[in-house]
Amino acid sequence: MDEYTAHVDTFVRDHLPPPDQLPQFRFDLPELNYPPRLNAGGLLDRAVAAGLSDKAAVVWGDQAWSYAQLLAHANQIARVLVEDMGLVPGGRVLLHAPNCAWAVAAWFGIVKAGGVVVATMPMLRAGELSTVIDKAKVTLAIAHAALAEAVEGAKAQTGLEQVVYFDGGELEARAASKPADFANVDTASDDPVLVAFTSGTTGKPKGCVHFHRDVLAMADTFSRHVLKPQPDEVFCGTPPMAFTFGLGGVVIFPIAAGATIALTEKPGFDALAETIDRHGVTTLFTAPTGYRALLKLKNGWHLKSLKKCVSAGEALPAATSDAWFEATGVRIIDGIGSTEMIHIFISAAGDDIRPGATGRPVPGYEARVLDEAGRPLPLGSTGRLAVRGPTGCRYLADERQKVYVANGWNLTGDVYRQDEDGWFWFVGRADDMIVSSGYNIAAAEVENALLQHPKVAECAVIGVPDEERGQICKAYVVLHPGAEPGPELAAELQAFVKGAIAPYKYPRAVEFVRELPKTQTGKLQRFKLRETA
Structure with missing residues (x-):
C-alpha cells in the first residue's frame, strides 16, 4: 500500500493480511491506473459536475431524487457522522437497511466522510449482527427504523455506541439541519472503504476488505466492458446493497454511468415487476x-422495457436462459463473482453468450483451472477456479486468507472446466456452501441453530437440488429419546431456526433419521447424505 493514508483510525489497515498472503493485483487496462489519492464517494460529485444535477438519480414509487438531491443528502449525512457522531477517517459504520434511497445516500455519506462501510443484510438477527460488529470493531451505525429491534439487541451485546435511524428515526431531521456541501476526505486510493461480510463453510463470517480503487474497478471492468451502460438506462435489482453484487448493480454501476436507480418499495417479484413496468427499467x-x-407471474406485467439482464449468485441453467430469451427476447448476461473479488470477473454478453457457460474472463482479469497441487490443467479438464486482476481477497484478520489465496491467485471455491474456445463452464462448489436463490448459506450455521433446540441431539445440513431455488437446505435430524418425529415437529424446528438466524437460511426440508453416517473416527460423511438425497 502507499505510505499515504487519510485514516486516523487504522484498525482495518492494521488487520489486513501480510504482503506474502495477498494475491497478485494486475492493472492492465488504462482506466485502472487510478491516482494515489481517491475517494469513491466522488462518483456523485463527478456526476453533478458533468451536468447531471437535475437528472433523476433514484426513483421509487411516485418519488424521485435528482443527482443534486442525492449528493446533498449524502453530504449532509457525512456531516452528521463527522460533526454529531464523531466519525474519524477509517472508523467503521454499520449500514443496516433494505435497498432504499436513504440507504444509498448513507452509503455515499459514509464513504465521503472517509469511513469504512460495513453493510449488512436486513434479514440478519441480533446475534448475527453482533458477530459482524465485534469482528469489525464497529462503534457507529445508520439503520432503518423498522430494523431497530435487531440493531438494539446487537448494541446491548457489543461495543456499538451510537445508532441513528431513518424512516421513522431522526436521521432525516439531523441531515436537514446541515449544509448541503461537504469536502470529501482526501483518502488514498488504497485506503479501505468497505468490509463486506460473507459466511464461510464453518459459519464464521469473513470480512472482505476493499479499497476505494476497488469500488471504481468493478465499474471499470465488468460494467464498462461487458454491461456497457448508457446514461439513459434505468437500473433495478433484487440483491441487497450488503452483497457486493447488489452494491455494484444497484448503486455503483448506474451512478458511474450517470444512469438512474429504480428501487422497489417492498419485497417480492410482483413488486419487482411493477417497478420494472412503472419506471421503464432497462437493466435488471x-x-x-x-x-x-x-x-x-400472471398479473399482466409486460417487462417490455428490459434490454439487459444480469444473473449471478448461482449458476444460470441453460434452460432458464433459453426460457427467458423465448419470453422476452433478451439473453441473460451470466457471470460469476465473489465477495472476495467484489464483483463479476467471468462473464459474456451479446453474441458471446453461450447458454450454460459462464463466459470468459472480464477485461482486466485472467482465470485458469488448477489441479489440487496448483498446477494449470489442460483445456477440458475439471479443477479449481483461480482468478486474479485489479481486485482480490483481503480478509480482515482471518487465517482463511491462506486458503483463498495461493501463489498470487484467488481460489474461489468453485469447480470449473475451460473449453477449447476459452469459455468457462461451472461444475460445482468445492466446499459445503449451499447456494439457494442466489444466497450463500453455511451448513454449519444452520446446524448450530438446530442444535439449540432441546429435542435435537444431532443434525446435518446439506444442499439438495430444487427447480425453483437451485438448491434448498435439507436437514437430517437425530432426536433425543422421547421426542416424536413428524410434520408438527419439523414445522416447529423450521420456525425455531427462523427465529435464531436470518429466515432465508431455514431448512425447507427436514428428515428425521436414527443416526448420521460417520467415519470410524466420528467424522460426518456428508457425501453419503448427498447420495441419499
Missing part, C-alpha cells in the same frame, strides 16, 4: 431464481 440484476419467478 437478479439471480436465476428471480428470472424463473418473473416468468411465472
Whole structure:
C-alpha cells in the first residue's frame, strides 16, 4: 500500500493480511491506473459536475431524487457522522437497511466522510449482527427504523455506541439541519472503504476488505466492458446493497454511468415487476431464481422495457436462459463473482453468450483451472477456479486468507472446466456452501441453530437440488429419546431456526433419521447424505 493514508483510525489497515498472503493485483487496462489519492464517494460529485444535477438519480414509487438531491443528502449525512457522531477517517459504520434511497445516500455519506462501510443484510438477527460488529470493531451505525429491534439487541451485546435511524428515526431531521456541501476526505486510493461480510463453510463470517480503487474497478471492468451502460438506462435489482453484487448493480454501476436507480418499495417479484413496468427499467440484476419467478407471474406485467439482464449468485441453467430469451427476447448476461473479488470477473454478453457457460474472463482479469497441487490443467479438464486482476481477497484478520489465496491467485471455491474456445463452464462448489436463490448459506450455521433446540441431539445440513431455488437446505435430524418425529415437529424446528438466524437460511426440508453416517473416527460423511438425497 502507499505510505499515504487519510485514516486516523487504522484498525482495518492494521488487520489486513501480510504482503506474502495477498494475491497478485494486475492493472492492465488504462482506466485502472487510478491516482494515489481517491475517494469513491466522488462518483456523485463527478456526476453533478458533468451536468447531471437535475437528472433523476433514484426513483421509487411516485418519488424521485435528482443527482443534486442525492449528493446533498449524502453530504449532509457525512456531516452528521463527522460533526454529531464523531466519525474519524477509517472508523467503521454499520449500514443496516433494505435497498432504499436513504440507504444509498448513507452509503455515499459514509464513504465521503472517509469511513469504512460495513453493510449488512436486513434479514440478519441480533446475534448475527453482533458477530459482524465485534469482528469489525464497529462503534457507529445508520439503520432503518423498522430494523431497530435487531440493531438494539446487537448494541446491548457489543461495543456499538451510537445508532441513528431513518424512516421513522431522526436521521432525516439531523441531515436537514446541515449544509448541503461537504469536502470529501482526501483518502488514498488504497485506503479501505468497505468490509463486506460473507459466511464461510464453518459459519464464521469473513470480512472482505476493499479499497476505494476497488469500488471504481468493478465499474471499470465488468460494467464498462461487458454491461456497457448508457446514461439513459434505468437500473433495478433484487440483491441487497450488503452483497457486493447488489452494491455494484444497484448503486455503483448506474451512478458511474450517470444512469438512474429504480428501487422497489417492498419485497417480492410482483413488486419487482411493477417497478420494472412503472419506471421503464432497462437493466435488471437478479439471480436465476428471480428470472424463473418473473416468468411465472400472471398479473399482466409486460417487462417490455428490459434490454439487459444480469444473473449471478448461482449458476444460470441453460434452460432458464433459453426460457427467458423465448419470453422476452433478451439473453441473460451470466457471470460469476465473489465477495472476495467484489464483483463479476467471468462473464459474456451479446453474441458471446453461450447458454450454460459462464463466459470468459472480464477485461482486466485472467482465470485458469488448477489441479489440487496448483498446477494449470489442460483445456477440458475439471479443477479449481483461480482468478486474479485489479481486485482480490483481503480478509480482515482471518487465517482463511491462506486458503483463498495461493501463489498470487484467488481460489474461489468453485469447480470449473475451460473449453477449447476459452469459455468457462461451472461444475460445482468445492466446499459445503449451499447456494439457494442466489444466497450463500453455511451448513454449519444452520446446524448450530438446530442444535439449540432441546429435542435435537444431532443434525446435518446439506444442499439438495430444487427447480425453483437451485438448491434448498435439507436437514437430517437425530432426536433425543422421547421426542416424536413428524410434520408438527419439523414445522416447529423450521420456525425455531427462523427465529435464531436470518429466515432465508431455514431448512425447507427436514428428515428425521436414527443416526448420521460417520467415519470410524466420528467424522460426518456428508457425501453419503448427498447420495441419499
